[in-house]
Amino acid sequence: MKLDREEIEHIARLARLGLSEAETERFQSQLSDIMENFDILQEVDTTDILPTAHVIEMENVIRDDKVAPSLPQDEILANAPREENGFFRVRAVLE
DSSP: OOOOHHHHHHHHHHTTOOOOHHHHHHHHHHHHHHHHHHHHHHTSOOTTOOOOSOSSOOOOOSOOOOOOOOOOHHHHHTTOSSEETTEEOOOOOOO
16 A cells, blocks of 8 residues: 555644655655555455464463561661651652
8 A cells, every 4th residue: 555645744743743855755655665564464364363362372470479578677768868757758749
């Protein structure tokens, strides 16, 4: 599918892009090539292929959670720039 100049300008307007003449010509060529690749993919027979989210089987690679002792509060707060009543003290971010 060959895109014409008006289609490229329309796409640029939708994306809120201001394109120069050179950019318009370059994108016209590049986007036309991409659309031609999609046309080729449309020719592939997928009638016997089930829709899938992933083409390879997914498996959980995360380790099991194990209960472990945490660091002492004093040790953690020793590196805090500011501490108050056993908690990190930070600047207010909401007004």
